Structures are given as structure tokens and as C-alpha cells.
Amino acid sequence: MGDVTLTIDGRQVTVPEGTSVLEAAAQAGVNIPSLCYLKDINEIGSCRVCVVEIEGARALAASCVTPAANGMVVHTNTKRVREARRAVLELIISNHPFECLTCVRSGSCELQDLAEAMGIREIRFEGEKAQHAVDESTPSIVRDPDKCILCRRCVSVCEKVQGVSALGLAGRGFDSVVSPAAELPLNDVACALCGQCVLVCPTGALSEVDSTGAVWEALGDPSKHVVVQTAPAIRVALGEEFGAVPGSIVTGQMVAALRALGFDKVFDTNFTADLTILEEGNELLKRLSEGGKLPMITSCSPGWIKFIEHFYPDMLEHLSTCKSPQQMFGALAKTYYAEKAGIDPKDIFVVSIMPCTAKKFECTRPEMRSSGYQDVDAVLTTRELARMLREIGADPTELEPEEFDAPLGIGTGAAVIFGATGGVMEAALRTVYEVVTEKELESVDFTDVRGFEGIKEAEVDLDGTVVRVAVAHGLGNARKLLDMVKSGEASYEFIEIMACPGGCIGGGGQPIGTNTERRLERIEGIYEADKALPLRKSHENPAVKALYEEFLGEPLGEKSHELLHTHYTPRGRWHWSK
Amino acid sequence: MSMGCCESKCAGDITSEQWALVDEIIAKYKGQRGILIPCLHEVQEAVGYLPLEVQERVAAGLDVPLADVYSVVTFYALFSTTPIGKHQVGICMGTACYVRGGDKVLEKVEEVLGIKAGETTDDRLFSIQVMRCIGACGLGPVMTVDDDIYARIKPDRVAEVLAKYS
Known part of the structure; x- marks a missing residue:
């Protein structure tokens, strides 16, 4: 394919054939307002906000779906274009609730931003407004279809990126509604609860289930000892909520901010990420030596777990039996830590800060009560933590860094990289290699499993035994990889899967505005944070060593089995979620 | 829902x-x-x-x-998620049929069958479908039962026509 040259607002620009007028304009330095458009994911021209005037064309054209052509002369700011754009926006808003002040997306709403930018001061059209019930059926995601503008970004991301298709467009005309299949509650369809739909929603139609109230209540309850754990991916994303450059590492400031909120102890999920490596690494070695089910697949990502339970229930034996680091933490906080600190576990309230909406579901799973109580009491997304901090006027980027509390706050670089695609694999390899070969790694960097490619493969030589590994991120890629394994087209011993594109740093609980560029910047932050730590291998974590000596005994031992391992539940593919 | x-x-x-x-x-x-x-x-x-x-x-x-x-x-209007009767009664509500009394015909059909447009009788014998213009404006108002066409139908003939189907 060749190039085409066109003129946009008097500027000449040359772009590859097939480029949309909207993208060509961006290259020419002309920003055309748009709403439903989401590069590479949702390019359907449904909202008509991006209309432009093309000389010689009778009607205005949606620039996001109009291919640039040689000699085309485009105008983006004529009276006709401005009037059409305003009319389109007014029509959309005429069927939108005026709840901006109390909406969770106030301040981060693309419709609000556009209305402001276009100077909309009144709505000329008055008519019927769609009325649908709010869907609060899941522990993770809330759907408020009345705030939906039918842009279909959520439908596209769920289908094209995640390969789940939990959402679709139902009905026709004014009755159109984005909904789960058959207009069932979201909890009754095969949804991974990954929250990628929430990340791309331009309005407040999709959001996380808010747990800030429960956390405020616990923090205010003098009888509760409230501890918090932070997932690796939070430290490279929280800053964005306060205007920091994407990828900024704000670990210490985040700790300070959590203390400012009133948490009794600020711990780190990295501690149990390291622990996961010891349990999972030994599980892999056991499966390899005893002829267990291979390939073994990681089990840290609860969206991935729900996905495989729905779509590949016959492959559950491939999953590592290890709980996720979040759940290992909860189980230990209410046993090991409770004992050590002399606190009755019933008085301990465990909060997790997670980049994830599916974690909210995970902590409510019936298996996750090994301590005798719900092991993790509440999960906050990065966004919810930011909201709580804004409420008390604490901007972490302005705070002096502080240290995590010991011992559950001690982690290595291997744990930090759990936040990025390939990180769990790399952390496991760092440990498995040294355990098997009894040799020290010359370089701890397994770069083959890093990066943004959908499916990555590598071979690792463990003193003569070659272990074939694969890494997939995003459930669409996970599906491809599983199909390859199922058909025998590919063969591995160990697979890492994370539900979200880029891994946890691109999770459904991360700041609104998450896109590929930001994901890459956060991944860079993750590897920088790893490099900066003195310890970069999980088996060198002194707190984890002490945990085994004082409490667990050995990896895969009886206590580990009881507290740190779990089982899975085959679920229906279509609906009736039980 | x-x-x-x-x-x-x-x-x-x-x-x-x-x-x-x-x-x-x-x-x-x-x-x-x-x-x-x-x-x-x-x-x-x-x-x-x-x-x-x-x-x-x-x-x-x-x-x-x-x-x-x-x-x-x-x-698509073609598809139905509710059972369709053995006989489909269609009433044209295109502009020409409507002004010639299509709405009165529909009312009568609904009255005779005891159901509304889009519904099916309990015995699954009839369902009623409202049609947009079927291109027979000169014959309006038009009622169809399956493939049979009833031209210039009057409300008082509806019961008699429907009785022919079992």
C-alpha cells in the first residue's frame, strides 16, 4: 500500500493509504473532537461527533471511519461542522441524566469534557429519556445503562481484546441498550469481571463497586486493627491520579498517604508475591519431577481464573493451586500476623489496594476463608484509593516517602515485576533456576518474557533440563494460547497468563485514561523499581524465610496447603453463573 | 429487563x-x-x-x-423471542392503510382475539403483527393472514375472516 496526500484545514499531510481522516488530521496537528472512537478498538463512527466537511462530498463525514484519499480537501472547523457537532452532542446529552455533580466520573468524563469544550450551555431538545435499572449484581462492576451513550467501546474491548463478549447491544432504535447477553444481570453471564470495559467507558455507565464506605467505616472503628496491602502495580499508577507523569514510581509516597488515611499497618502484597514464587516454583518442580499436569499455568489473576472457569472448565487441572498473592496475604494476616502481633483475627480488617476489579470478586469467593474469617475484607481499586486521598486532601506526590511496615511489608524486585506481563514468569525463573541448578544467575533479567507482544515464548536451560515457557496477557491472547495447547500445536511446561493487556499495570482498576502508551510507561516504571531494589529474587526475601521457619515449615507443606492453596470451580459458559 | x-x-x-x-x-x-x-x-x-x-x-x-x-x-423485527401462533395476522399500518382505517381494523382484530399486537393467543393459534407498508396501498386497508391477503377489509368482516382459520 502506498501513501496518500490530502489537505486538512489548509495543512498538507501525507499518510499511509487506509489511514482515517481523523488520524491523518492528528498527524497534521489538527485535533478533531471525538467520542466513541477508540484507536484500533472501536472505529465505528456511531456517535458522529467527529464529523468533518470534505470538499465535493454532499454530506458531512465521520472522520474516524473515512479513509484519507489523495487530493482530499478537509475542513474541520467550518460553521456547518461546528453546528452539526453541537447538535449531535446536544442530542446525546438530551438522553443523559444530569447527575454530573454526584457521578463517580465527574471530572474524568469524556462527555462532560466535550460539552465543556464545545461550550454547550443549553439543550434544545427535550424528549423521552431511556430508563433502565442499575445492575449491581456483581461484586466488581456496576452498570448504569442510563448513563450509557451507546458508543460500544465496552462491547468492542470485551470482544476484540478480551475475547469474552459478555456485553452486546440489545434492541433497536430508542430501545437499544448495551447489556450482558439476553439482558441478564452481569453476574449471570460469563464475564471475567476484568474491568477493561470500565477503563474505556467515556461516562459513568460502567464503574467499580465502591468499597470506600466500608473502608472508612473500618478505619473509624476503634475495635478494628486495619491493615492494608498494596499490589505491585499501584506504585507505578497512583501518581497519575494526581497529575504525575505516567509510570512515575511513588512507592514511598503511597505508603505515607496510606498512613495519613489511618491504616494501622501498611504492608505490601510483594511479601506474598515472593511467597507465591516459592510455593508455585516448588509446585512446578514437583509437577516436573512427579509427572503432574503440564503445562502448569499461573493463578494470580482472578479475571483469568474466572475466564478459564467459564470457557475452559476442562483445563482447570493445569492451574497452579496457589492462591493469588492478595489471598495469601489475607490468610496470613489473620493467622501468622495475628499470632505474632497478639491480635484476635476477628478484630483484624484487611484492605487491599488493587489495580483490579476482579479482585473484589476474588475476596468474596467461598474458598477464601482459610483463616476462619473472610481473609480479605475489602478491595479498593487505584481509583478508589485516589478518591479517599482526595477526600482528606492528601496528594501523595507531595508527601515525604515512608517505608512499609515489617514483616509483611518486605518484598523483593521479583515481586515488583508481578505487576507487568511476564513478571510472574520471570520471578519464578529467577528462583527455580537457582533452586534447581544451585548456581547463582549471572543476570536476573529474563528479557525474552518481557514486553508487550501478545504471546511470548522462551526456553530456559535448568542444567540440562530445558523448560519451555509461554506468557500471554489480555484474555484474547490467553484464548489463543490455550487453544494452541489444547490442539497440541504448542507444548510448554509453564505458562503465565494475566487477564489484562500489559498485565496488572493495565488492570481494570487503574486510572481512567489507561491506554497502550501509559501501559508501556508503567511497565518501564515496574522494571526500574525492580532494578532499584537490593534483593531481586524471591527466595532471598528474609521475611519469607522467617515465615517458613517460624510458621509454615516448608513450601507445599501442610500449613501451606491449608492456607495458601485453593481449588477451582467449573462454571457455565453462557449464563446461570453458578 | x-x-x-x-x-x-x-x-x-x-x-x-x-x-x-x-x-x-x-x-x-x-x-x-x-x-x-x-x-x-x-x-x-x-x-x-x-x-x-x-x-x-x-x-x-x-x-x-x-x-x-x-x-x-x-x-430484527423478523425474529421473535415469544411463541408465534400457527397463523400470523398482519395489519398494515403504512400511511395509506392507516388513513383508510387500518387502526380500526387492528383494534377489531385485537378485540376478537383478545390479545394485543405482538402477542400470541393462549392456544397458539393466532398472533398479531403490525406491518409497515407492504406495497399494496391501492388495496388499503390491508390485512393478511399467513399468505392470504384481504383487501379493503372492514372491521365488521374481521371475525368472519378469522373464523376460517383453525
């Missing part, structure tokens, strides 16, 4: 012969692209309507997400 879910949960009226036919139709289309609409069309002809169970069977059989099947079924 709208149509579809509650009715179709209790679609226990589909016979095993009909299910076999559904599977046969799905098998015929399986693996081809862009065949969801013709497949659903044939399945609806075999079963009479497309309750959720049937949509699920089609989705699983063709390996198409249920959300997509449901989307197509609820978009």
Missing part, C-alpha cells in the same frame, strides 16, 4: 424432534462466516420462535457469543 429472558426460561414446549431439527440446521451452517441471520431464520421456522434456550444452542453450536446472537435477534 425486557422481553426474552423470562418467557424463554420456560420454553419447555420445544419437542425433541424440533431440537433435532435445530441441531441439523446448526450443523449445516457451522464453520461458515456471516451465516448467523439465515441460520436463525431457519431455526425460527423450525421452532416457531427463538427463546433463550434456542439462542444458546445456536450460539454454542456456531461458536458465536450469546451476546451477539441476542443482539441480532432483538434487532
Whole structure:
């Protein structure tokens, strides 16, 4: 394919054939307002906000779906274009609730931003407004279809990126509604609860289930000892909520901010990420030596777990039996830590800060009560933590860094990289290699499993035994990889899967505005944070060593089995979620 | 929630012969692209309507997400998620038929059958469908029963026409 040259607002620009007028304009330095458009994911021209005037064309054209052509002369700011754009926006808003002040997306709403930018001061059209019930059926995601503008970004991301298709467009005309299949509650369809739909929603139609109230209540309850754990991916994303450059590492400031909120102890999920490596690494070695089910697949990502339970229930034996680091933490906080600190576990309230909406579901799973109580009491997304901090006027980027509390706050670089695609694999390899070969790694960097490619493969030589590994991120890629394994087209011993594109740093609980560029910047932050730590291998974590000596005994031992391992539940593919 | 879910949960009226036919139709289309609409069309002809169970069977059989099947079924007026009667009574509400009294004909049909447009009688004998212009404006108001066309129909003839069908 060749190039085409066109003129946009008097500027000449040359772009590859097939480029949309909207993208060509961006290259020419002309920003055309748009709403439903989401590069590479949702390019359907449904909202008509991006209309432009093309000389010689009778009607205005949606620039996001109009291919640039040689000699085309485009105008983006004529009276006709401005009037059409305003009319389109007014029509959309005429069927939108005026709840901006109390909406969770106030301040981060693309419709609000556009209305402001276009100077909309009144709505000329008055008519019927769609009325649908709010869907609060899941522990993770809330759907408020009345705030939906039918842009279909959520439908596209769920289908094209995640390969789940939990959402679709139902009905026709004014009755159109984005909904789960058959207009069932979201909890009754095969949804991974990954929250990628929430990340791309331009309005407040999709959001996380808010747990800030429960956390405020616990923090205010003098009888509760409230501890918090932070997932690796939070430290490279929280800053964005306060205007920091994407990828900024704000670990210490985040700790300070959590203390400012009133948490009794600020711990780190990295501690149990390291622990996961010891349990999972030994599980892999056991499966390899005893002829267990291979390939073994990681089990840290609860969206991935729900996905495989729905779509590949016959492959559950491939999953590592290890709980996720979040759940290992909860189980230990209410046993090991409770004992050590002399606190009755019933008085301990465990909060997790997670980049994830599916974690909210995970902590409510019936298996996750090994301590005798719900092991993790509440999960906050990065966004919810930011909201709580804004409420008390604490901007972490302005705070002096502080240290995590010991011992559950001690982690290595291997744990930090759990936040990025390939990180769990790399952390496991760092440990498995040294355990098997009894040799020290010359370089701890397994770069083959890093990066943004959908499916990555590598071979690792463990003193003569070659272990074939694969890494997939995003459930669409996970599906491809599983199909390859199922058909025998590919063969591995160990697979890492994370539900979200880029891994946890691109999770459904991360700041609104998450896109590929930001994901890459956060991944860079993750590897920088790893490099900066003195310890970069999980088996060198002194707190984890002490945990085994004082409490667990050995990896895969009886206590580990009881507290740190779990089982899975085959679920229906279509609906009736039980 | 709208149509579809509650009715179709209790679609226990589909016979095993009909299910076999559904599977046969799905098998015929399986693996081809862009065949969801013709497949659903044939399945609806075999079963009479497309309750959720049937949509699920089609989705699983063709390996198409249920959300997509449901989307197509609820978009096209051709598809119905509620049972359709043995005889389809259509009343044209195109402009010409309407001004010539199509609405009065519809009212009468609804009165005689005891159901509203879009519904099916309990004995599954009749259902009523409102049609947009069927291109027979000179004959308006037009009523159809299956493939029979009744031109310049008057409300007081409706009962007599319907009585012919059993």
C-alpha cells in the first residue's frame, strides 16, 4: 500500500493509504473532537461527533471511519461542522441524566469534557429519556445503562481484546441498550469481571463497586486493627491520579498517604508475591519431577481464573493451586500476623489496594476463608484509593516517602515485576533456576518474557533440563494460547497468563485514561523499581524465610496447603453463573 | 429487563424432534462466516420462535457469543423471542392503510382475539403483527393472514375472516 496526500484545514499531510481522516488530521496537528472512537478498538463512527466537511462530498463525514484519499480537501472547523457537532452532542446529552455533580466520573468524563469544550450551555431538545435499572449484581462492576451513550467501546474491548463478549447491544432504535447477553444481570453471564470495559467507558455507565464506605467505616472503628496491602502495580499508577507523569514510581509516597488515611499497618502484597514464587516454583518442580499436569499455568489473576472457569472448565487441572498473592496475604494476616502481633483475627480488617476489579470478586469467593474469617475484607481499586486521598486532601506526590511496615511489608524486585506481563514468569525463573541448578544467575533479567507482544515464548536451560515457557496477557491472547495447547500445536511446561493487556499495570482498576502508551510507561516504571531494589529474587526475601521457619515449615507443606492453596470451580459458559 | 429472558426460561414446549431439527440446521451452517441471520431464520421456522434456550444452542453450536446472537435477534423485527401462533395476522399500518382505517381494523382484530399486537393467543393459534407498508396501498386497508391477503377489509368482516382459520 502506498501513501496518500490530502489537505486538512489548509495543512498538507501525507499518510499511509487506509489511514482515517481523523488520524491523518492528528498527524497534521489538527485535533478533531471525538467520542466513541477508540484507536484500533472501536472505529465505528456511531456517535458522529467527529464529523468533518470534505470538499465535493454532499454530506458531512465521520472522520474516524473515512479513509484519507489523495487530493482530499478537509475542513474541520467550518460553521456547518461546528453546528452539526453541537447538535449531535446536544442530542446525546438530551438522553443523559444530569447527575454530573454526584457521578463517580465527574471530572474524568469524556462527555462532560466535550460539552465543556464545545461550550454547550443549553439543550434544545427535550424528549423521552431511556430508563433502565442499575445492575449491581456483581461484586466488581456496576452498570448504569442510563448513563450509557451507546458508543460500544465496552462491547468492542470485551470482544476484540478480551475475547469474552459478555456485553452486546440489545434492541433497536430508542430501545437499544448495551447489556450482558439476553439482558441478564452481569453476574449471570460469563464475564471475567476484568474491568477493561470500565477503563474505556467515556461516562459513568460502567464503574467499580465502591468499597470506600466500608473502608472508612473500618478505619473509624476503634475495635478494628486495619491493615492494608498494596499490589505491585499501584506504585507505578497512583501518581497519575494526581497529575504525575505516567509510570512515575511513588512507592514511598503511597505508603505515607496510606498512613495519613489511618491504616494501622501498611504492608505490601510483594511479601506474598515472593511467597507465591516459592510455593508455585516448588509446585512446578514437583509437577516436573512427579509427572503432574503440564503445562502448569499461573493463578494470580482472578479475571483469568474466572475466564478459564467459564470457557475452559476442562483445563482447570493445569492451574497452579496457589492462591493469588492478595489471598495469601489475607490468610496470613489473620493467622501468622495475628499470632505474632497478639491480635484476635476477628478484630483484624484487611484492605487491599488493587489495580483490579476482579479482585473484589476474588475476596468474596467461598474458598477464601482459610483463616476462619473472610481473609480479605475489602478491595479498593487505584481509583478508589485516589478518591479517599482526595477526600482528606492528601496528594501523595507531595508527601515525604515512608517505608512499609515489617514483616509483611518486605518484598523483593521479583515481586515488583508481578505487576507487568511476564513478571510472574520471570520471578519464578529467577528462583527455580537457582533452586534447581544451585548456581547463582549471572543476570536476573529474563528479557525474552518481557514486553508487550501478545504471546511470548522462551526456553530456559535448568542444567540440562530445558523448560519451555509461554506468557500471554489480555484474555484474547490467553484464548489463543490455550487453544494452541489444547490442539497440541504448542507444548510448554509453564505458562503465565494475566487477564489484562500489559498485565496488572493495565488492570481494570487503574486510572481512567489507561491506554497502550501509559501501559508501556508503567511497565518501564515496574522494571526500574525492580532494578532499584537490593534483593531481586524471591527466595532471598528474609521475611519469607522467617515465615517458613517460624510458621509454615516448608513450601507445599501442610500449613501451606491449608492456607495458601485453593481449588477451582467449573462454571457455565453462557449464563446461570453458578 | 425486557422481553426474552423470562418467557424463554420456560420454553419447555420445544419437542425433541424440533431440537433435532435445530441441531441439523446448526450443523449445516457451522464453520461458515456471516451465516448467523439465515441460520436463525431457519431455526425460527423450525421452532416457531427463538427463546433463550434456542439462542444458546445456536450460539454454542456456531461458536458465536450469546451476546451477539441476542443482539441480532432483538434487532430484527423478523425474529421473535415469544411463541408465534400457527397463523400470523398482519395489519398494515403504512400511511395509506392507516388513513383508510387500518387502526380500526387492528383494534377489531385485537378485540376478537383478545390479545394485543405482538402477542400470541393462549392456544397458539393466532398472533398479531403490525406491518409497515407492504406495497399494496391501492388495496388499503390491508390485512393478511399467513399468505392470504384481504383487501379493503372492514372491521365488521374481521371475525368472519378469522373464523376460517383453525
